[in-house]
Structure formats: structure tokens, C-alpha cells
Amino acid sequence: MEVEVRLPTVLRQHANGAAVVKVDAANIGEVLSELASKYPGMSGQLLTESGELHKFVNVYLNDDDVRYLDKLDTKLNDGDTISILPAVAGGSD
Amino acid sequence: MAIRYRFFQQWQVAVTDIALQSSKIASSILDLIGNTPIVDISELSPNPKASIFIKLEGQNPGGSIKDRVALSMIETAEREGLLTRGSTLIEPSSGNTGIGMALICRVKGYKLKVVMPPNVSKERRELLEIWGAEIIDSPDGEGSNGAVKLARKIASDHPDWVFLYQYANQANPKAHFENTGPEILRDLPNITHFVAGLGTSGTLIGVGSYLKQEKPEVQIWAVEPPAGEVVDGLRSLDDGYIPPIFIENNGPLLLDRKTVVGPRDSIIWTKKLAEVGIFAGISTGAALSGAIKCANSIDTGVILIISPDAGWKYLSSEIWTLSIDEAVERTKSTIYF
Numbered sequence: 001m002e003v004e005v006r007l008p009t010v011l012r013q014h015a016n017g018a019a020v021v022k023v024d025a026a027n028i029g030e031v032l033s034e035l036a037s038k039y040p041g042m043s044g045q046l047l048t049e050s051g052e053l054h055k056f057v058n059v060y061l062n063d064d065d066v067r068y069l070d071k072l073d074t075k076l077n078d079g080d081t082i083s084i085l086p087a088v089a090g091g092s093d
Numbered sequence: 094m095a096i097r098y099r100f101f102q103q104w105q106v107a108v109t110d111i112a113l114q115s116s117k118i119a120s121s122i123l124d125l126i127g128n129t130p131i132v133d134i135s136e137l138s139p140n141p142k143a144s145i146f147i148k149l150e151g152q153n154p155g156g157s158i159k160d161r162v163a164l165s166m167i168e169t170a171e172r173e174g175l176l177t178r179g180s181t182l183i184e185p186s187s188g189n190t191g192i193g194m195a196l197i198c199r200v201k202g203y204k205l206k207v208v209m210p211p212n213v214s215k216e217r218r219e220l221l222e223i224w225g226a227e228i229i230d231s232p233d234g235e236g237s238n239g240a241v242k243l244a245r246k247i248a249s250d251h252p253d254w255v256f257l258y259q260y261a262n263q264a265n266p267k268a269h270f271e272n273t274g275p276e277i278l279r280d281l282p283n284i285t286h287f288v289a290g291l292g293t294s295g296t297l298i299g300v301g302s303y304l305k306q307e308k309p310e311v312q313i314w315a316v317e318p319p320a321g322e323v324v325d326g327l328r329s330l331d332d333g334y335i336p337p338i339f340i341e342n343n344g345p346l347l348l349d350r351k352t353v354v355g356p357r358d359s360i361i362w363t364k365k366l367a368e369v370g371i372f373a374g375i376s377t378g379a380a381l382s383g384a385i386k387c388a389n390s391i392d393t394g395v396i397l398i399i400s401p402d403a404g405w406k407y408l409s410s411e412i413w414t415l416s417i418d419e420a421v422e423r424t425k426s427t428i429y430f
Contacts, residue, residue, distance in 0.1 A: 055333075056334075056335070057333070060353055063354070064351070065352065067345060068348055068349060068351045083353075087333040087334060087335050088236065088237065088238050088334055
């Protein structure tokens, strides 16, 4: 199914400056490999060599961090929005 | 006259009762840190079978939950012999930890330097100054990451300064494991879901570990603010940052759910809280928004959220008087979370 992926500023350079791209995928793992094959510059940034999510990358399915859903196996529905964000120190700490 | 006397007698009985129940004088303002109240706000729940409670950390003397962390870190350092009267401490903080530390340092006689991004709210800077802390501005547009980076550099240039570093200091989650968590279970033994904001992760790790130890079925939900402008300052994803205390304490295994709440929902729920009489900071609105999502996703339950601070420090944001659109716009230029 076709889903919308929102890219952080730091990844847009690899997608010709696009902030939002569309990909066809059934789960989160497919979204990331699809992105890596479409935009080779992203490949090393999203997944580790062993195929796991890079530790500084957070991927959200409609606001929920997929690490606490089914990780890369998290299934998608038509019209879902995926957001990729770097891990940052946050909050009013 | 007889009638007036009768009233007076009634009042006297009432006053005596209150005085006897709560006659407690603190020897120091620091003794008032912790033991914050919990309030039932289930009227805001979209699910009649899911009740929502809020723990008001704004009732701490420095105005936030971070008083607990600051006290725990400073007193641990004292026990370890790292601090002596007149010592200088340096800490990165976009607000509350710095304020809590400033209060404690003023009372205990230490000097404090706080590294913070230039775009934090005016009230935060003023509170730091009231308690004598020196503010060092970190680079504009780099958010908390920039403050952390600069504080680490300054600390390594001044080895005689004490760098407690809340993101990596185990005394941070320990304060919540030893105090906040037990207070919650004491006051709300039937809790099923705990929802709190994710910053250093200290609250979630400390309270979450305690609750899982005592009542493993409790679900731990993390709510995080969107990275926003901070993200634009990153050069690559390798500039990302995960608090060491989150990794060292198995944060990824502890959390059951992590969800992003944006400024719009945070502001909407902060305003709704005011309608039921609770004047809270914007990150409380974010936690409540997470709790609403939680209430919608369960059949029945008892949800507790943490309100990290009250609304006073956010008055200059005018979110309570501006329209939602204007308020959202305002939060883009200033760090209120």
C-alpha cells in the first residue's frame, strides 16, 4: 500500500530536497528498504549492517514509535503516515 | 450575641482539628521537596471506564519535578565528597533542572552555572537569576543537544567544577525509584497505566522500574515532544542523542509505548486542564494528550499522568489568552517544553 513518509531536514538532501515522499510498502521494514533503494544516500543512515534500525533513528507510525509496536514488522494501512526523526535530547530538562 | 458565640465555637473546633492534623514546620525549604498531591481529573476522560489522575509536581518548592532530581544528584555528590561549601557546579538545562539546582545551591552555599539555549522563556531565566545562578547561552538553533554539548566542553575545560550531568546521573532516576514511584503506589494502588513525558528519561525509568517491580502489569507510556527546530540544527543522524540513563537502565525494554504529541494537542489539553481548575505547564498538556489516547485504547483502567510543573513559568507564552493557532505559532520560536 502507498504510505506517506515525512523526512527530517538532515535526510532531505538525499531525496532531492523533498520533505515528504510516497512509497509502496506493507510494513515498516519495507518502507526503509524502499527508501534506501530509491535514495542510496539514505541507506547507511537508516539501518545498520545487520538490518536493524539505526540507534539514533526513530520511526513513527502515526505518532507511535515503531520500536514499541512491532518494530520493523509493524504492519501498515493505506493512508498511514510514517515520520522519521533523529533521536535528540528533549524536554524542559 | 449567643448565635455568634455558637459559630465561634464551631470554628474553634474546626481550627483545632486542622492544626492538629497538619502542624508541621519544615526546618528547611528543601524538606518540602516531594510528597506531591494527586488529583482525580476523570471528568476529562473520553472513556467513562478509564479514570485519569494527575500528580502535581508543580507543588515542589522550586516549582517542578526537577527539584527531586536536583536534590538527589546534589546530595549524592555530597555523600561522595565531590562538593564542599563554595564549590562550582555546571549543568545543561533548558529550565527546570537548572531552577531546582539553583534553589538548592543557594540554600546549601554552592555556585551554579547553567548552560541553556537562548530561546527559553523569560520566566526561566529570571528564576535562575533570583537564586543566583549564572546563565551561559548555548548556540541558537541547536536546542538541548547544543546545551549538552557546550556544557560537556566547559566541564572538561574546568576540571575543578562539578558536572552532575542529569542525562547520565543515576541519582536522577533513583530519586523517582525511591520517592516518586512509592508515593504513586501508596496514593493510587489500583494504577494500571503510567504516562509521563520523555526528556532525560529519569521520571520514566525511575517510576517505571519501581512500578514494574511492585506491580508488573502496569503499562508504562512515554510521551515525547516533537524534535521541532532542534532537528534542523543536526548535521547528520549521527548527531542524535539518547540519554545514557535510558540505555543503562534498559529503557527500551521498560516502555510499553512511546508516542509523539505536538504543540497543538499539548496546548489544547493544557487549556482544558485550566477549565477544571488545574493551571499546568505545557508539557502537562502533552502528557494528558497521551493519557487521552491511552484511555481511548483500553476498555477499563486507572491512568496516572505526571504534571512536571505549573503554568506560572509559561505566562509569557500567553497560551491561555491567545487563540490555539496563535499559541502554536508562539511555541515555535521559544522552548516551552
